[in-house]
Amino acid sequence: MSLVVDVHARRDGFAIEASFEAADGETIAILGPNGAGKSTLVDSLAGLLRPAGGRVVLGGRALDDGVVHVAASDRPIGVVFQRLLLLPHLSALENVAFPLRARGARADAARRDARSALERVGAGELADAKPARLSGGEAQRVALARALVGEPRLLLLDEPLSALDVTSRTTIRALLRRELAAFGGIAIVVTHDPVDAMTLAERLVIVEDGRVTQTGSPEEIREAPRTPYAADLVGVNLFAGALEDATDGTALIRTADGVVASVPPAGFDRRAGQQVLGLLRPADVSLHLDRPEGSARNVFEGSVRFVTVEDDRVRVGVASSPPLVAEVTSASLRAMGIREGVRVWASFKALEVRVVEP
Numbered sequence: 001m002s003l004v005v006d007v008h009a010r011r012d013g014f015a016i017e018a019s020f021e022a023a024d025g026e027t028i029a030i031l032g033p034n035g036a037g038k039s040t041l042v043d044s045l046a047g048l049l050r051p052a053g054g055r056v057v058l059g060g061r062a063l064d065d066g067v068v069h070v071a072a073s074d075r076p077i078g079v080v081f082q083r084l085l086l087l088p089h090l091s092a093l094e095n096v097a098f099p100l101r102a103r104g105a106r107a108d109a110a111r112r113d114a115r116s117a118l119e120r121v122g123a124g125e126l127a128d129a130k131p132a133r134l135s136g137g138e139a140q141r142v143a144l145a146r147a148l149v150g151e152p153r154l155l156l157l158d159e160p161l162s163a164l165d166v167t168s169r170t171t172i173r174a175l176l177r178r179e180l181a182a183f184g185g186i187a188i189v190v191t192h193d194p195v196d197a198m199t200l201a202e203r204l205v206i207v208e209d210g211r212v213t214q215t216g217s218p219e220e221i222r223e224a225p226r227t228p229y230a231a232d233l234v235g236v237n238l239f240a241g242a243l244e245d246a247t248d249g250t251a252l253i254r255t256a257d258g259v260v261a262s263v264p265p266a267g268f269d270r271r272a273g274q275q276v277l278g279l280l281r282p283a284d285v286s287l288h289l290d291r292p293e294g295s296a297r298n299v300f301e302g303s304v305r306f307v308t309v310e311d312d313r314v315r316v317g318v319a320s321s322p323p324l325v326a327e328v329t330s331a332s333l334r335a336m337g338i339r340e341g342v343r344v345w346a347s348f349k350a351l352e353v354r355v356v357e358p
Contacts (some may be wrong), residue, residue: 003154003186007064009037009044016040016053016210022203026179027187029201029231031194037210038190039082042158045188047072047080058154058186073102075154078147082159082190084139086131086146092118093127094278096146103150117145121175137168153185160189160194172358176200180282194233195279195356199240206230222317222325228310235315235325239278239353243270248298250350253278257322261297262353277356282315284297284352285326288345289336296347300324304342307333318346 003022006146008015016037022028032038043049045056047063047070055065057079063070078099086095096114101107118124119187123141131139140160149154161169173196180187180200181200189200197204198218206214206229214226225231241255243264250261251270262278266271270296282309286292302320318324325345328338338344 001316002057002059004055004057005045007041007056009040009049009051009053009261011040011043011049014040014210016044016207018056018205018207018212019054020205020212024186025184027183027189027201028203028205028229029189029191029197030205030207031191031197032207032294033192033229036207038207039158041207042079042156042188042190045154046077046156047075076150076152077154077156078150078152079156080140080143080147080160082157082162084131084143086134086139086142088131090130091127092123092129092131092134092142095131095142096149099146099150113149114145117149119144120148121145121179135166137172138165140168140172141175144175148179148183155180155183155185155187156190157187157257158190158260159192161191161193167222173199174357194236195238195277198234198238202233206233210229224306225308225315231244231308231310231315235264235282235327236323237280237282238277239280239322241276241278242272243274243355244272245270248297251355253353253355255322258300258320260322260353261350262355263350264355268355275357279354279356280324280348280352282325282327285324285346285348287316287318287326287328287332287336287338288347291345292347292348295349297350298353299345299347301343301345304338304340304344307338307340309333316344320346 006019008017018041032341044051050069051064056063062068093114097110100110121144122143214230222234239253239255239260241253244252246252251264253260300320302318305319308315312330314328316326
């Protein structure tokens with residue numbers, strides 16, 4: 001099965017043009033700043049907004065093509081809306097059963113499948129609760145169960161983590177990773193958060209001012225960002241690996257490409273082998289022509305892979321282990337003679353690495 005999107009949609013005077021494709025089993029993240037048109041695109045794919053032109057084809061079936069417009073209720077699509085849109089007068093069980101009942105399923109069969117979906121996402125005990133009594137994380141579980149209950153071929157998740165607190169966000173992100181890994185269809189995650197995008201999806205579609213400006217893997221976009229927004233988006237250094245305690249009080253993140261020293265926040269579960277993410281701003285990476293002396297716990301050597309100039313800021317990619325992106329001024333770049341192929345040293349403090357659960 002495949003998804004082909006080439007749509008032109010308009011709403012409230014705003015227009016978006018988006019073209020991309022996705023394969024069966026693939027998860028794509030659509031990223032863009034507020035007002036870029038992401039939700040308009042989601043509504044077009046879900047059938048809630050009829051495109052002004054173009055086409056949407058899922059598994060060879062045209063859902064929109066200028067003549068055909070398949071109603072939202074007839075599309076094999078599950079949606080988790082940004083505002084969730086749980087029906088306030090129905091229990092969690094009835095909310096999850098609602099799309100099945102709307103498609104003609106018998107009440108007892110719909111409730112049985114809904115209960116199974118709630119248990120699948122760890123919300124079985126919430127079956128009788130009304131939406132007003134649910135926490136943000138609980139409501140998100142119910143909304144996800146409702147999207148999955150009909151075994152859709154396309155799953156749309158519109159800003160699924162944006163309204164959650166830090167604790168709930170970590171828990172729900174882990175749940176989404178598990179569900180997306182097991183999902184047999186195509187999944188699209190709409191988000192403005194690069195961490196969510198890079199931990200949930202294999203490929204990114206960047207949308208700015210109503211148009212797609214770049215597509216590719218995080219690595220491809222990091223090496224050659226086409227817009228300042230794209231550079232800022234994927235410029236964060238992300239280290240994924242297992243946590244290990246070090247003798248100097250730091251904690252090591254052992255990635256597939258190298259080891260990074262970090263300082264997890266107070267109260268963080270530092271058990272050995274725990275999978276974590278380390279986040280590092282490019283501005284916190286210092287570049288040197290010789291091995292630096294000082295207190296920086298992390299020091300790596302490598303050749304310059306790319307240099308991207310943005311006004312007075314310059315992003316420099318270093319082929320170290322692990323690979324790094326640094327941000328320096330144009331004056332520093334000229335003074336150091338940094339260019340592609342030059343060997344440099346990169347350093348940063350363990351305290352600058354923000355450690356979070358994946």
